[in-house]
Amino acid sequence: xxxxxxxxxxxxxxxxxxxxxxxxxxxxxxxxxxxxxxxxxxxxxxxxxxxxxxxxxxxxxxxxxxxxxxxxxxxxxxxxxxxxxxxxxxxxxxxxxxxxxxxxxxxxxxxxxxxxxxxxxxxxxxxxxxxxxxxxxxxxxxxxxxxxxxxxxxxxxxxxxxxxxxxxxxxxxxxxxxxxxxxxxxxxxxxxxxxxxxxxxxxxxxxxxxxxxxxxxxxxxxxxxxxxxxxxxxxxxxxxxxxxxxxxxxxxxxxxxxxxxxxxxxxxxxxxxxxxxxxxxxxxxxxxxxxxxxxxxxxxxxxxxxxxxxxxxxxxxxxxxxxxxxxxxxxxxxxxxxxxxxxxxxxxxxxxxxxxxxxxxxxxxxxxxxxxxxxxxxxxxxxxxxxxxxxxxxxxxxxxxxxxxxxxxxxxxxxxxxxxxxxxxxxxxxxxxxxxxxxxxxxxxxxxxxxxxxxxxxxxxxxxxxxxxxxxxxxxxxxxxxxx
Ligand SMILES: *Cc1c(COP(=O)(O)O)cnc(C)c1O
Numbered sequence: 001x002x003x004x005x006x007x008x009x010x011x012x013x014x015x016x017x018x019x020x021x022x023x024x025x026x027x028x029x030x031x032x033x034x035x036x037x038x039x040x041x042x043x044x045x046x047x048x049x050x051x052x053x054x055x056x057x058x059x060x061x062x063x064x065x066x067x068x069x070x071x072x073x074x075x076x077x078x079x080x081x082x083x084x085x086x087x088x089x090x091x092x093x094x095x096x097x098x099x100x101x102x103x104x105x106x107x108x109x110x111x112x113x114x115x116x117x118x119x120x121x122x123x124x125x126x127x128x129x130x131x132x133x134x135x136x137x138x139x140x141x142x143x144x145x146x147x148x149x150x151x152x153x154x155x156x157x158x159x160x161x162x163x164x165x166x167x168x169x170x171x172x173x174x175x176x177x178x179x180x181x182x183x184x185x186x187x188x189x190x191x192x193x194x195x196x197x198x199x200x201x202x203x204x205x206x207x208x209x210x211x212x213x214x215x216x217x218x219x220x221x222x223x224x225x226x227x228x229x230x231x232x233x234x235x236x237x238x239x240x241x242x243x244x245x246x247x248x249x250x251x252x253x254x255x256x257x258x259x260x261x262x263x264x265x266x267x268x269x270x271x272x273x274x275x276x277x278x279x280x281x282x283x284x285x286x287x288x289x290x291x292x293x294x295x296x297x298x299x300x301x302x303x304x305x306x307x308x309x310x311x312x313x314x315x316x317x318x319x320x321x322x323x324x325x326x327x328x329x330x331x332x333x334x335x336x337x338x339x340x341x342x343x344x345x346x347x348x349x350x351x352x353x354x355x356x357x358x359x360x361x362x363x364x365x366x367x368x369x370x371x372x373x374x375x376x377x378x379x380x381x382x383x384x385x386x387x388x389x390x391x392x393x394x395x396x397x398x399x400x401x402x403x404x405x406x407x408x409x410x411x412x413x414x415x416x417x418x419x420x421x422x423x424x425x426x427x428x429x430x431x432x433x434x435x436x437x438x439x440x441x442x443x444x445x446x447x448x449x450x451x452x453x454x455x456x457x458x459x460x461x462x463x464x465x466x467x468x469x470x471x472x473x474x475x476x477x478x479x480x481x482x483x484x
Contacts, residue, residue, distance in 0.1 A: 001338075007473060010070075012065050012133040014062060014065045014066060014069075017052050017058075017062055019052075020052060020058055020062070021052020021053045021054050022054075024257040025055050025058075026055065027054060027055055027056040031129045032147040043444075048074075065112070067074055071411050072307065073086065073087050073280070073282075075408060076409065076410065076437075077429065077433055077441050079411065079428060079429055079441065080411070080428060081223075081225070081385070081417075082175065082223055082251075082414055082417065082418075082426060082428065083275065083281065083382065084190065084250075084251070084253050084272070084276060084281060084428060085428075085430070086253070086275075086281075086430035086431065086432050087279060087430070088278040088279065088280055089342070089345070091341070091345075092338040092342055092345075093338070093391055095338065096341075097242060101115075101119075101333070101337055103300075104116050106330065106333075109311065110314045110315060113464065114313055117314070117315070118179060118313050119334065119336065119337060120138055120306050122334050122340065123340045123343075124137070124138055124290070124306070125211065125270060126343045127339075128292060130252075130256060130257060130343070130350065131249065131261045131292050131295060132261055133261060133262045133266075133269060133292035134262065134293065134298060135292070136291065136292045136293075137290060137291050137301045137305065137367060138331050138336055139289055139290075139325075139326050139327050139331040140288065140289040140381065141286065141287060141288065141289065141326075141331060141332055142272075142274075142289045143248075143250045143275075144177040144180070144289070144368040145326065146272075147177055147178060147181035147182075147248065147270055147289070148181045148184055148326075149270070149289075149291045149302060149326055150246050150268045150269075150270055150291055151168070151182055151184070151185035151187065152185055152300075153268055153291070153293065153297050154168075154246065154268065155185055155186070156300040156302060156321065156323050157244060157296075157297060160237065160300075160321060160398035161242075165212055165213060165214035165215075165243070166186075166187060166188055166212055166214070167187060167188050167189075167190050167210075167212055167213040167214065168182040168187040168188070168190065168214055168215060168216065168217055168246075169181060169190045169209065169215070169216040170189045170190065170191060170192070170216070170339075171193070171194055171204075171216075171218065171219075171222070172191060172192070172193050172194055172420050173194045173200070173223050173418060173420060174219040174221055174248065175219045175248055175250065178217045178248055178325070179189050179191070180237060181215060182218075183456045189349070190213070194420060196422075197226075197378065198222070198375075198376040199209050199226055199227075199228050199229055200218065200220065200230060200234060201230065202234050202237055205237050209238055209241050209243060211242060212244050213238075214236055215244035215245060215246055215267075216238050216245055216246065217246040217247075218245065218247055218248065219247075219248040219250070220248070220249070220251070221251045221381040221382065222418075223418040223420075224376055224380070224385050224421070225380040225381050225382060225383035225384055225426075226376065226380055227381055229374075230268075231245075234265050235264065235265025235266065236265065239265065244268065245265055245266050245267040245269070246266075246267070247261055247270075248270060249269045249270055249271050249272075250271070250272040250275055250289075251275075251276075251381070251382060251383075252275075253275060253276045253353065253354060253357050253430070253431070254354055254357055254358055254382035254383075255354055256276060256350055256351065256353055256354045257348075257350045257351035258351055258355075259356055261292075266290070266294075267291045267297055268294065268297055269290050269292045270285065270289050270292070271289065271377035272288075273288040273290065273335050273338070273339045274287035274335060275290065276353075276451070277338065277342050277343065278339055278341070278342035279334075279335045279339065284465070287332065287335060288332050288335040288336060288339070299319060300317070300321055300322060301322060302323055302325060303316070303317040303318075303319050303322040304316055304325070305317075305319060305322075353431050354431070355431075356431035357381075357431040358380075358381050358382055360430065360431060360438060361380055361381065361382050361384050361429055362380060362384070363429075363438060364384060364427055364438060364441070364442060364455065365380060365384035367442045368427075368442055368445060371445060371449045372386035372387070372388075372390060372449065373386060373389035373390045373444070375386070375387055375389075377422050382428055383426055383466040384427055385424055385426045385427075386427070387421050387424055387425060388423035388425065388432075389423065390400065390449075391449070391452050394452050394456045395456060395460075396452040396456050397423060398415050398416065398423045398424070400452070400462060401425070401445075401448050401449070401458045401459060402415055402425065403462040403463045403470060404458075404463065405444060405445065405448055406462065406465070406466055407421075407462055407463050407466075408444035408448070410441055413425055413428075414426040414427075415429075429441075449457075
């Protein structure tokens, strides 16, 4: 096979620390004791943890070696679609670690928290400006949490009008969390199908929209990486029957500063700061899913809200129609600091983030569309979706091909999602990849497809080069081993 990044090198095996320890070995030299030996009480000398005895280099090498087994966006291209695994400027980690922020405690009186409150207040204003919405709460801790907040706001809005609506329309190109969030809030999700262009038709919505329906949840751009071009018309249909429009804006990376979400009929929107606005995503770390609303929904936003009076910032719970509190304290402030720094450092350049994200995805699509089957051949936004249809005759599947990509040093893209494409391969390169990196990824994929034609067994047996070969994912999911 052609060599590329990550395909050669020294991969060191590493036993457990427990297996490495040798009695009497020590990482530090303590000064000679100058007091007499004193036997400890029986109860203190009993069974304690059996820690291994190790030298300093053994410990340092152990953890350094383990860290090289991990793959992250700092190691290479991470082309997962729908997730925006992008490289984020390291300088924002520094801003978040400034002592004034890192040392702030949520129980400090507001008089001593003016800086943090100002940052949160101004961030809300900046997010409103970027999205074209009227009011923002940065409290929700993740995208799905933002969706739940949005659903609760929609519920509260209808209740304030003395109505109890029970259904929410969710298209098949919405993110998987959308129907779950609607259901968690007590709504019944009504699934509708996207059309042959991969987007939602106004007629489809008109056919199901009624007075029992609270609204619609649209992921825009949707999970096919396509812009829901009929959104305005769809919004008019939903509004005409008294419903509201929720937009899942986790994919803002594609339209930031370009589409005024507030101008296309959206009433409530969530963002993922940990996808679009400079907090590293993945590993289950803290995130933030701010919710942005139009004026008529502002009274329902979560409390406490940050208010500014006579130049001073404070927290107020005095919003009687609010849906209440959704997070201990005020949300994940560290994430907000990164987002604030990101928006201010880019300013009007923010638009270019989206332009490059879209350009890169379309470049990958254009260069791979003769190699892989492209179910929706039209300009996409930040991601593109292929399938394994062309490899069917060779009996090589999406899973086989992306496992083989690992042998070429690339993390697999998202697979088998979105569900509307059979055998989906969903690639989101993000704006932070340069042309050389994209070319190397594309060429590796082309090589894999060539191998699928010439030697399908090779691809079916992949990966061969990583430390572990093909895992039995079904077995792992059914019998999780959480202790080893
Ligand atoms: C990631 C994502 C979500 C969920 O966000 P979390 O922070 O993981 O809860 C929702 N919708 C879309 C479109 C997403 O990409």
